[in-house]
Amino acid sequence: MSVTAIIAGAGRLPGLLVKALRANDAPVMVAAIAGTGAEDPGGVAFMPFHVERMAVLFDELTNRDVTRVVFAGGMSRPALDPALLDPGTAALLPRILPALQQGDDGLLRAVIEIFEDRGFEVMGAADIAPALCPGEGVLTQSAPSEQDQADADRAATILSTLGPLDLGQGAVVAQGLCLAIETLPGTDAMLKFAADYPRRPDPNGARGVFVKAPKPGQDLRVDMPVIGPATVAAAVKAGLAGIAFQAGGVMMLEQAETVAAADAAGLFLWSRAL
Template sequence: MSGSAGRTAVIAGRGALPARIVAALEAAGEDPVIATLAGTSPDGLDGRAQEALEVERLVPFFDRLHDLGVRRVAFAGATTRPRLNPERFDSRTAQLVPRLVAAMQAGDDATLRAVLALFEEEGFEIAGTADLAPALLPAPGVLGTVHPDAAAQRDTVRAAEIVAALGAVDVGQGAIVARGLCLAVEALPGTDAMLAQVATLPEALRGAGRAGVLFKAPKPGQDRRIDLPALGPGTVAGAARAGLAGIAFEAGGVLLLDRAEAVAQADAAGLFLWARGPEG
């Protein structure tokens, strides 16, 4: 997008993704605006000018983005549902409170949809990672030298079924299955906590030797412009500690950060990294 068409604002949450998006925009010749929620510190953006986003002052934030020439907004990184402070609301944002509270009570997906709708109503285009940094979303195929065997493929199918069921009730985006048995599902604490939990399970539950699959995918019907699941070298290390055979994820629907390092770690640990397509 050229400067005459407007700037892109990156609403930055925790983790490495916001810096990746900013870098991709700058490589394309853009001058992005970086905005962060109060109390959020994205990795790799220290020292960069950042606009503050307070939900209680959302309408003035919209005004600020318009003043900066922003036409497109991208959400990147993990966030925690904010606690609203009634004393901080300005008069215009206060009119949105019933809508925001109703969405927050309905769950994370409803909250995200409501936030996206508010930005769109203000005239901003919402851009997803697939639009800005498509290289972060691997195409179908095995990424390293280790391939899933028949047992791992069966575990992946079972885990995918579980993730689809969990996503339908807005619970999580991941599950771990070994020898056909579900060892853990992802909830609010996230993927790292799930892997750490499995690492502590006794051998009687996990089985001897390296077995089992972590599978991740977006929730059914999820707006893929925001909150895509992500993997990286830390995920690979956690899977190795948990004794898994590998990691599978929906091709085109899961972000892979630091791909070269993640693949190298997986190969060294004897784990597969499988971007699973619609045909399996």
């Protein structure tokens, strides 16, 4: 029987996917990217690897009857160590190095193509565990006001405009003004910036909305946007009224905990069409 390999970075998502696959009696293993902090979920084969030895990884996956791979978890751009390169991976450098100079989407597309060229089917995390993507609706006791909805619309417009430039997946808008956009440092850095800039034109007006969505045309098999309890905590520190995100295009980890944290803070979580 063919095996699914989870190419794992940091966080809980790899373990959740292992659990989902095992619930369906699907054979699974974890190939953990060295240096990301990927954790062994237990109960399945766990194989750390260096990106400088990707060709060796391909051979090992083939020997283990892997036909499908799923990328999951937090991953930073690797600083390649020439001393670790094997000849097969060195031959891939003309494809890898230019991709490292692109945005996240360009880099990940190149990685997908390399895996597919070696005969692996690249799946998305949402294909394995679709329940991680909430459907449309307000998930919390608090709901967005008319001004919050207008701010969310404004943030969505900003994201759709910047998307072709392969920038980030998030923006913060308050009272119609863009306070922050997500760039290479990521969501946490963006929300920290918003927290460090607490001023609003009307101190008694709308507090602002963080909108999270994939880039237009983004391949959702890798780097699908994710929110969770830590996102709620960061939004609270930034003084925002809520978080809006694209229904079907953003995963919510630890859903019960995330909603409970938002309710406790009086924050809204709004899964909406963007």
